[in-house]
Amino acid sequence: MGTDLLVFALYGAVTVALAWGLAGYMHRVYAGERVFLSPVLAPVERAFYAAAGTGPDRLQGWTGYALAVLAFNLAGFVLLFAILRLQGLTPWNPEAIAPMAPDLAFNTAISFVTNTNWQAYGGEGELSYFSQMVGLGVQNFVSAATGMAVAVAVIRGFAAQGTGRLGNFWVDLTRTVLYVLLPLAILMALLLVSQGVPQTLAAYARAITLEGAEQVIGQGPAASQIAIKQLGTNGGGFFSVNSAHPLENPTILSNMAQSVSILLIPVAFCFLFGRMVADRRQGLAIFAAMGILFVAGLSVIYAQELAGNPLLASEAGVTGGNMEGKETRFGIALSALWAQATTAASNGSVNAMHDSFMPLSGLVMLVNMQVGEVIFGGVGAGFYGMLLYVVLAVFLAGLMVGRTPEYLGKKIEGREVTLAVIAFLSMPLGILVFGALAATVPQALAAVQDPGPHGLSQILYAYSSATGNNGSAFAGFGADLPFHTTLQGIAMMLGRFAFIVPMLAVAGALSLKTPAPASAGTFPTHTPLFVVLLMITVVILGALTFFPALLLGPIAEHVSMIAGQSF
Amino acid sequence: MMTHLRPALVMLALMVGLTGLAYPLAMTGLAQALFPAQANASLIARDGRIVGSALVAQAFTGAHYFHPRPSAANFDATDSGATNFGPTNAALIAQVAERAEAFRTAHAVTVVPIDAVTASASGLDPHISLQNARLQAGRVAEARGVPLRDVLAEITAQAEAPWLGLFGDPRVNVLRLNLALDDRLPLPAPEGDSPTG
Numbered sequence: 001m002g003t004d005l006l007v008f009a010l011y012g013a014v015t016v017a018l019a020w021g022l023a024g025y026m027h028r029v030y031a032g033e034r035v036f037l038s039p040v041l042a043p044v045e046r047a048f049y050a051a052a053g054t055g056p057d058r059l060q061g062w063t064g065y066a067l068a069v070l071a072f073n074l075a076g077f078v079l080l081f082a083i084l085r086l087q088g089l090t091p092w093n094p095e096a097i098a099p100m101a102p103d104l105a106f107n108t109a110i111s112f113v114t115n116t117n118w119q120a121y122g123g124e125g126e127l128s129y130f131s132q133m134v135g136l137g138v139q140n141f142v143s144a145a146t147g148m149a150v151a152v153a154v155i156r157g158f159a160a161q162g163t164g165r166l167g168n169f170w171v172d173l174t175r176t177v178l179y180v181l182l183p184l185a186i187l188m189a190l191l192l193v194s195q196g197v198p199q200t201l202a203a204y205a206r207a208i209t210l211e212g213a214e215q216v217i218g219q220g221p222a223a224s225q226i227a228i229k230q231l232g233t234n235g236g237g238f239f240s241v242n243s244a245h246p247l248e249n250p251t252i253l254s255n256m257a258q259s260v261s262i263l264l265i266p267v268a269f270c271f272l273f274g275r276m277v278a279d280r281r282q283g284l285a286i287f288a289a290m291g292i293l294f295v296a297g298l299s300v301i302y303a304q305e306l307a308g309n310p311l312l313a314s315e316a317g318v319t320g321g322n323m324e325g326k327e328t329r330f331g332i333a334l335s336a337l338w339a340q341a342t343t344a345a346s347n348g349s350v351n352a353m354h355d356s357f358m359p360l361s362g363l364v365m366l367v368n369m370q371v372g373e374v375i376f377g378g379v380g381a382g383f384y385g386m387l388l389y390v391v392l393a394v395f396l397a398g399l400m401v402g403r404t405p406e407y408l409g410k411k412i413e414g415r416e417v418t419l420a421v422i423a424f425l426s427m428p429l430g431i432l433v434f435g436a437l438a439a440t441v442p443q444a445l446a447a448v449q450d451p452g453p454h455g456l457s458q459i460l461y462a463y464s465s466a467t468g469n470n471g472s473a474f475a476g477f478g479a480d481l482p483f484h485t486t487l488q489g490i491a492m493m494l495g496r497f498a499f500i501v502p503m504l505a506v507a508g509a510l511s512l513k514t515p516a517p518a519s520a521g522t523f524p525t526h527t528p529l530f531v532v533l534l535m536i537t538v539v540i541l542g543a544l545t546f547f548p549a550l551l552l553g554p555i556a557e558h559v560s561m562i563a564g565q566s567f
Numbered sequence: 568m569m570t571h572l573r574p575a576l577v578m579l580a581l582m583v584g585l586t587g588l589a590y591p592l593a594m595t596g597l598a599q600a601l602f603p604a605q606a607n608a609s610l611i612a613r614d615g616r617i618v619g620s621a622l623v624a625q626a627f628t629g630a631h632y633f634h635p636r637p638s639a640a641n642f643d644a645t646d647s648g649a650t651n652f653g654p655t656n657a658a659l660i661a662q663v664a665e666r667a668e669a670f671r672t673a674h675a676v677t678v679v680p681i682d683a684v685t686a687s688a689s690g691l692d693p694h695i696s697l698q699n700a701r702l703q704a705g706r707v708a709e710a711r712g713v714p715l716r717d718v719l720a721e722i723t724a725q726a727e728a729p730w731l732g733l734f735g736d737p738r739v740n741v742l743r744l745n746l747a748l749d750d751r752l753p754l755p756a757p758e759g760d761s762p763t764g
Contacts, residue, residue, distance in 0.1 A: 007733055048581055052574040071571035075579045124645050134587040141586040142579075170574045177586065189594045190601070196622050199598035199606045204645060207610065207617040209625040210632070210745055217620050217644040219608045224594040228586075241647040244688035246622040247608060252730035308681070309654045316664035320681030324659065325649045327687055328636065328694035329727075331736035353688045355651040356659075454653030476651030557655055566657040 001306070004333040008298065011337060015260050015267060022180075022264065023271035029179040030152050030172065030276075032056055041178045048174045059165040062508025065153050066501050068169035069146060073113050073497075076139060080109040083135040093128035094203035100126065107485035112139035114496035115147055115378055117229070117236030117348055117471040118488065120479040124218035124239050129201055136236060137225050141185075144232025144265075144379045145176035150500050151269060151380030152276075154387060157507025158408055159277045162514040166507055181231060184261075188227035191257055196250035197223040222248060230261040233378040235348030235471040243338075243351045244327055255330060255351060259338055262347045266376035269383040277408055281526035286386055289534040293375045294344055297364045302336040304358040311566055325353030336361070343368040346378030348471025355450075355458070355474035359561060362457055362474070363554035369461075369468035371542030372427050372499075378469060381496075384503045386534075391420045391506065393530070393537040397523050407525060409515030416506050423502035428545050430467030430491040435459055435549070437487065444483045449476035452567025453560065457553035460546075462488065467495035611746070619742055620644070624691045627745060631710035631754055633695070633703050635741045636682055637666060640690025647689045662686075674702050694738040697726055713752045721747050 028035050034042075049055045060068065083090065084105035088098055100108065104120055111118040112135075121127065127136070149172035156166050193199045198219035205217040222238040226248055229236055236242075243249035243258055270290065274283020305322045312318045321332040330338070335352035342349055343365040354365060368375055374385040390407060395417050398405030405412040438444040438459050447462075448455040461474040466488040473479065479488065524530065543550075560567070598606035609621045619625045624635040626642045640648040652659035666684040671677065680699040700722045708715040725744045729735045 003733055010733070048578070051581060052577040054574050068571045068574070071575040072578060075575045079579060079583070122646060122648075124647070133591040134583060137591055138583050138587040142582050170578055173578065177582065182586065182590065185590070186594070190597065193594075193598040193602045193606050196605045196609045198608045199595050200608075201595060202607065205608045205610055205617065205620065207619045207625075209619055210742075210749070211625075211627060211629060213626060215619060215623075215625050215642065215644055217608050217610075217623055218647075221591045221595055223598060223606075224591040239647050239689075241649065241689045244649075245647050246624075246689060246691055246693050247620070250609075250622045252735040256730075256734060311655065311660050312663050312681075315660045316667045316684070318663060318667050318679050318681055318684055322654070323681045324652065324654075324663075324685040325688045326685075327689060327692050328682055328696060328738045329692075329735055334735060351688070353649040353651055355653060356649065358654055449651065450653040450656050452653075452655055454655055457653070474651070474653075475649065476653070557653070561655050566655050566660050 004302070007333055008337060011256070011259060015263050018260065019264055019267035020271055022268040023275060026180060026268060026272050027275040029175050035179065037179055037183060045174055045178055049171070052170055054168060054170040056168060056171045058168050060168055061164050062157070062166055062504045062511070065166045065169050066504045069150060069500060070497065072142070072169070072173070073146060076142060077109050077113045080112060080135050080139055081105050083131055084108055087128050087131050090128060090130040092130040092133070092201055095128070097126060097128045103482045103485040104480060107489045110489040110492050111471065112136050112234070112236060113143055114469050114492045115143035115232070115234060115346070115381065116466060116469040116492045117234045118466055118473065118479070118492065119236055119240070119471070120485055122240035123237060129220050132225060132238065133221055137228070140225060140228040140232055140234045140236070141177055141181055142173065144181060144228070144234060145173050147378055147380035148176045148180070148265070149173050149380065150504065151383045154384045154503055154507040155273055155276045157511040158387070158410070160511035162512060164508070164512045166504070166511060181228060184231050185224070185227040188231060188257065188261060189223045192223040192226055192254055195254040196247070197226060197254065198247055199223040219247060226258070229349060230258045230347065231265060233262065233266065233345050233347040235342065237349060243349045244353065246327070249351055252329060252334070255334055258349070259334070259341055262341045262345050262349070263376055265379040266345050266382045269380065273383065279526070282408065285526045285531050286390070286534070288531045289538070290375050290386065292531070293535060293538065294340065297344060297368060297375070298337065298340040300364045301340050301357070301361040302333065304361045305332045305336050309358065311561060311564065314564060322356070322358055325356030327352065339365060340368070342472055343470060344375040344377070346373035346382060346468060346470050348465065350472050353475060354461070354472055355476045359554040359558035362461070363550060366457070366460060366464055366546070366550060366554065367543050369464040369470045370427060370431060370546045371538050372424070373468045373470060374538060381469065385499065388420045388423055388503060389534060389537050389541070390525070391416055392541065393534045394523065394525065396537060397533055401523070403521060403523070406522060409518060410510050410513045415509050419502040419506045419509070423499045424541065426494050426498040427467055430494045431460070431463045431546065432549060434467070434487055434491050435463040438463065438484065441483065443481065447478035447481050447484055449478065450567070453553055453556040454567070457557065460549055460553050463491055466491040469495050611742070613746070621740065621743060622693055624693045625742060627741065629710070630706055632745045632748070633700060633707060633741050636692050636695060637684065637686045638690040639686045642691065644691055647691055649688050649690060650686045674706055676702055678702070693740050693742060694727070695741055697722065697737050697739060700739050700744070707748070711748065711752055712755045717752055718748070721751065
């Protein structure tokens with residue numbers, strides 16, 4: 001156990017150190033300054049702008065920025081849907097995999113465009129190499145870049161000196177892909193191949209096992225996709241069981257590299273924020289709030305998994321940590337760490353099956369998603385999500401002391417708070433309303449595998465994951481029923497765009513305000529007091545909204561389990 | 568919206584070319600040049616035929632082989648999967664109890680290693696814990712007619728330690744271990760070389 005704590009500490013130290021360096025680099029990239037890759041990439045960047053008829057001097061207000069986001073995502077959706085439906089006519093399909101059904105293609109296209117990467121399909125059985133690379137691979141990059149661009153635009157709104165301008169989406173998108181995601185993905189992909197992740201266009205391998213059976217081994221251009229899947233908090237696996245698959249995540253080194261890359265960019269955004277608003281303490285305060293919530297969640301999951309399943313001890317006489325649905329090479333500690341990172345960060349890749357984790361571990365994962373994926377969260381998305389809570393926290397603080405709330409010298413007024421609450425409501429709508437529908441419609445209930453309270457947890461998890469744009473699953477849930485592919489597709493869109501547009505509007509409103517210098521009456525937002533206030537806001541607003549549902553799912557299951565009851 | 572149509576379509580086309588074609592194809596070329604074995608599923612050949620992947624579990628049922636963890640995917644490496652049973656699911660508990668009983672009977676032990684009776688996440692977990700391997704060693708030694716200590720020595724030789732001494736649990740790769748057994752402690756010839764030990 002001491003070793004495990006050291007492992008967690010080392011993981012945190014390496015992630016934060018790398019993120020700190022990356023934040024400085026990203027700050028220069030988004031400001032359009034020269035970086036060491038500029039000699040190679042600047043000509044490519046200029047060519048992209050020339051072809052698209054845009055450029056860094058064409059600054060957009062919040063509406064222009066939001067429309068550009070929506071237009072680009074709509075075009076991406078149409079293309080991906082077409083690729084999935086035309087599978088069979090497209091090349092690189094050595095296993096002759098048939099086109100995807102319309103509802104599943106709708107769900108998958110929405111899933112990858114919204115950076116959710118919920119998988120209602122199994123990659124090795126249902127997708128050709130062309131669909132993986134040209135279809136999903138592209139969205140792995142650009143959905144991540146969309147979230148990062150929006151976050152940068154929102155931060156610019158908070159920092160603007162009354163200009164009303166948030167930047168240019170096409171420029172932010174291009175710079176994100178060229179300077180940040182692509183170089184990191186190339187390094188990561190090569191590291192993964194060296195560890196045994198396949199990268200080939202050849203057909204599946206055929207083996208005759210030592211006992212004489214035939215074994216077909218699925219492979220493909222996996223490493224290139226897994227690299228960006230982790231860096232972009234996408235999470236959609238090349239293979240069905242994602243990074244639990246020994247070809248998707250073969251070694252401890254590949255596992256740790258992937259674990260670090262899940263949180264790398266989300267953590268970097270905290271420090272990037274501090275640099276962009278020219279007050280690093282502001283970024284550190286948000287980092288502290290996220291970090292404390294992260295460690296709290298990890299502690300619960302690790303303790304629960306290490307203790308194991310008391311029903312297996314009493315009924316089957318088997319003791320030990322909970323290894324059902326876990327891989328031997330990762331064991332308890334690395335599976336718990338990944339589960340916390342991937343649900344906190346809206347990544348959604350898994351290296352163990354969340355459905356088989358202990359009830360309270362599942363509770364933590366649910367809360368991570370239901371608070372809106374703001375404990376580091378998705379690339380960019382987690383940060384602008386947390387800024388929503390910041391707006392609400394300073395508003396609450398203002399109410400308590402009877403002063404006009406301010407953040408970074410700007411007055412937070414009715415318009416900002418209203419917009420923030422509208423964005424916030426997308427979570428309960430997608431999770432509780434859609435989830436309640438799924439829990440009452442008979443055709444929908446057929447998807448539930450497990451009896452007892454765990455069945456409700458499966459529904460809650462599915463709709464929390466979709467609305468939070470996470471993408472991980474309690475995978476016993478039969479998500480490929482048309483009811484769920486459709487409703488979850490809508491939930492994913494809601495969680496993505498009903499959040500992005502109001503947050504850009506908040507940024508737009510703030511960008512028109514000129515910051516006032518801090519006075520003695522200003523509530524400081526870089527202090528431990530503010531960190532605590534921000535965490536309380538997240539827990540009260542986020543978690544308590546869902547508490548009754550959680551009580552009936554994971555908490556009821558835990559209590560039953562302690563009482564020795566199975567279902 | 569129309570003013571955004573051209574950049575949207577042009578940018579999407581450029582991104583498809585860059586991240587959907589150039590990037591994965593360049594990575595494929597580099598991977599095949601730099602790491603040809605790893606880039607092609609780490610296959611293992613014996614006597615000119617492929618016997619499996621070093622990274623992917625395959626079924627072993629014979630008493631003279633070490634057995635991998637239970638697989639919810641039936642070791643199908645084109646359809647990975649887990650049970651996804653929740654912790655209070657009676658089906659899970661019944662399944663584990665049944666496997667535990669079988670393990671105790673087959674190995675004449677009372678202790679059952681948890682990894683021997685729980686299904687892995689992928690259904691293709693190539694490893695088992697060292698405890699699991701050591702408890703199976705007696706059965707394997709008897710079936711092969713070799714001394715127990717020779718089988719235990721093979722386990723030790725094939726054991727994989729935690730990375731940097733810290734990360735991950737100690738374990739052994741079942742396919743590699745069974746290949747080592749076939750190489751070094753082969754089954755007695757049918758005419759019956761007298762087993763020792």
